């Protein structure tokens with residue numbers, strides 16, 4: 001049986017979960033990994049990040065790689081194009097979601113905790129997010145889907161990325177750029193009402209609420225300090 005190691009608030013994991021839901025792959029179990037964030041996890045998985053797809057003990061990291069693998073193993077229903085040019089366009093939009101928006105948002109997310117803010121980091125990464133939402137505004141479909149008039153891998157990449165922009169960017173002091181990008185805003189309103197995006201967003205919001213509670217009650221800072229100390233100890237020699 002295949003397993004996806006995942007976490008509610010992990011946007012990269014959410015990308016793969018949304019694809020699994022859309023393809024109806026009930027045979028893939030979705031679990032939170034034991035030891036996540038510990039030296040043991042990094043020992044077992046060199047990149048040390050989720051998602052990881054466990055295929056009978058063969059561990060595969062990286063959301064985009066997993067997404068492409070699942071398309072090859074389970075080709076129907078297809079979330080790629082009907083012709084190569086369509087597939088190339090779907091992958092382009094997915095890369096805008098992953099590389100140009102989500103990677104910057106993910107690096108920026110630690111800046112949402114006011115006491116550790118670094119304005120230079122916010123200006124650099126936040127500036128990239130704003131620029132890339134404007135680029136997306138010129139590329140995105142006008143019919144409620146990222147492209148091709150149906151749910152594709154591009155939507156799976158964009159939904160978690162736009163969730164992060166809407167819910168995390170304002171906490172760094174920057175305005176949500178989706179509001180000023182009419183086509184992205186219309187897409188965002190529409191896609192949230194679709195079944196698989198809605199399910200994925202419930203999980204992301206649940207994860208965000210849990211994280212906010214851990215931050216409020218001081219547990220998150222303690223967890224981060226312990227993880228950093230354990231990691232430094234493990235990497236001593």
Ligand SMILES: N[C@@H](CCC(=O)N[C@@H](CS)C(=O)NCC(=O)O)C(=O)O
Pocket residue numbers: 009010011012013037048049050051061062063064106
């Ligand atoms: N490029 C990776 C990024 C994965 C990633 O950064 N995952 C985060 C959770 S959303 C993580 O595991 N972070 C742990 C860490 O940074 O140590 C992918 O697409 O899967």
